[in-house]
Amino acid sequence: xxxxxxxxxxxxxxxxxxxxxxxxxxxxxxxxxxxxxxxxxxxxxxxxxxxxxxxxxxxxxxxxxxxxxxxxxxxxxxxxxxxxxxxxxxxxxxxxxxxxxxxxxxxxxxxxxxxxxxxxxxxxxxxxxxxxxxxxxxxxxxxxxxxxx
Amino acid sequence: xxxxxxxxxxxxxxxxxxxxxxxxxxxxxxxxxxxxxxxxxxxxxxxxxxxxxxxxxxxxxxxxxxxxxxxxxxxxxxxxxxxxxxxxxxxxxxxxxxxxxxxxxxxxxxxxxxxxxxxxxxxxxxxxxxxxxxxxxxxxxxxxxxxxx
DNA sequence: AATTTGGATGTTATGATGTAACATCGATCC
DNA sequence: GGATCGATGTTACATCATAACATCCAAATT
Numbered sequence: 001x002x003x004x005x006x007x008x009x010x011x012x013x014x015x016x017x018x019x020x021x022x023x024x025x026x027x028x029x030x031x032x033x034x035x036x037x038x039x040x041x042x043x044x045x046x047x048x049x050x051x052x053x054x055x056x057x058x059x060x061x062x063x064x065x066x067x068x069x070x071x072x073x074x075x076x077x078x079x080x081x082x083x084x085x086x087x088x089x090x091x092x093x094x095x096x097x098x099x100x101x102x103x104x105x106x107x108x109x110x111x112x113x114x115x116x117x118x119x120x121x122x123x124x125x126x127x128x129x130x131x132x133x134x135x136x137x138x139x140x141x142x143x144x145x146x147x148x149x
Numbered sequence: 150x151x152x153x154x155x156x157x158x159x160x161x162x163x164x165x166x167x168x169x170x171x172x173x174x175x176x177x178x179x180x181x182x183x184x185x186x187x188x189x190x191x192x193x194x195x196x197x198x199x200x201x202x203x204x205x206x207x208x209x210x211x212x213x214x215x216x217x218x219x220x221x222x223x224x225x226x227x228x229x230x231x232x233x234x235x236x237x238x239x240x241x242x243x244x245x246x247x248x249x250x251x252x253x254x255x256x257x258x259x260x261x262x263x264x265x266x267x268x269x270x271x272x273x274x275x276x277x278x279x280x281x282x283x284x285x286x287x288x289x290x291x292x293x294x295x296x297x298x
Numbered sequence: 299a300a301t302t303t304g305g306a307t308g309t310t311a312t313g314a315t316g317t318a319a320c321a322t323c324g325a326t327c328c
Numbered sequence: 329g330g331a332t333c334g335a336t337g338t339t340a341c342a343t344c345a346t347a348a349c350a351t352c353c354a355a356a357t358t
Contacts, residue, residue, distance in 0.1 A: 132292040143281040
C-alpha cells in the first residue's frame with residue numbers, strides 16, 4: 001500500500017519546481033487515480049470527487065486537469081480504454097522509462113510495467129523501417145486480470 | 150496496388166465456407182477500407198459509401214457490418230484511434246500472425262506489420278508474470294508518417 | 299408459387315467521451 | 329487596492345457507439 005499523502009507532497013514539490021501549481025481540485029483528481037488500482041474515466045473521476053470530497057467538478061475541468069497531470073508526467077491516458085491511470089513511477093525518480101500497460105478489459109484493473117530497452121529498440125526499428133516516427137511509445141495490452149479470467 | 154476485386158472474391162468464398170454471407174453493403178464497407186491506406190471511422194465509411202456507391206447506410210448498420218467483418222478476420226478495429234482498417238493479410242492465407250499497427254496520429258495512415266514470435270513471447274511473458282491473461286495481442290503504436298512528420 | 303423463417307438492415311432514441319468558445323474567479327504582484 | 333494571468337465554470341456541441349424494436353429480403357420448405 002503506498003502512501004498517498006507523501007506522493008502528493010512529492011508531486012506538489014515537483015510542480016512548484018516547474019512553476020506550476022497542484023491545486024486542490026488537481027489533488028483530488030490525482031488522489032482519485034492514486035487510490036484506485038483500476039483506470040478511471042473522466043466521468044468516473046467526477047463521481048469519485050463528489051463522493052469523497054463532496055466537490056462538484058464539471059467535465060470540462062476534469063479533462064483540463066487530466067491534461068495538466070499528463071503534462072506533469074503524473075498521469076497516463078490509456079487510449080484503448082479511454083481511461084486514465086496514475087504513473088507507476090510516481091513514487092520514485094525513474095523517468096523516461098517506456099511502459100507496457102496491462103489493462104483488464106473487464107474491470108479496468110491496470111498494471112504498468114517497464115519496457116526493456118531491447119524490446120523498445122526492436123519496436124522502434126520496425127517503425128523506422130516503415131518510414132514512420134514513433135510519437136509515444138506506450139504499449140497498451142488488452143488483457144483479463146486473474147480475478148476476471 | 151492490390152486488386153480489390155480479387156480480394157473481395159476471396160472474402161466472399163471464405164464467408165460462404167463459414168456459412169455467412171458477404172452482402173452488397175458489407176462489400177461496400179470492406180471495399181472502402183481496402184482502397185484506403187488510412188484507417189477510417191464508421192462515419193467516414195458512411196460518407197465513402199454515399200460518394201462511391203450512392204448508398205445511404207445508417208450508422209447502426211455500419212457498426213454491425215464492421216463487427217461482422219471483424220468476426221470474419223477481414224477487418225481490424227484500431228482502438229487507440231476509434232477507426233477501422235482492413236487486414237493486411239487479407240490477400241494471402243497467413244492467419245494467426247500477431248500484428249503491430251503503426252498509426253499516423255495526424256492523418257490516420259496505417260501500416261500493419263507482423264510481430265516477431267520472439268517479441269510476442271516476451272510480451273506474453275510479462276503479461277503472465279503480472280497475473281494477467283493476454284486477450285488480443287494487437288500492438289497499436291502512436292506514430293507520425295513521413296508525410297506528416 | 300405461396301409460406302415460413304432467420305439473418306440483415308432500418309429507425310429512433312440515447313449514452314459516453316471529448317472539446318470549442320467565452321465568462322468568471324482568485325491568487326499573486328505591483 | 330488594482331492589474332494580471334492562470335485556473336475554473338458554463339454552454340453548446342461534435343464524435344463514437346449501442347439498445348430496443350420494426351421491417352425487409354433471400355433461402356428453404358411446403
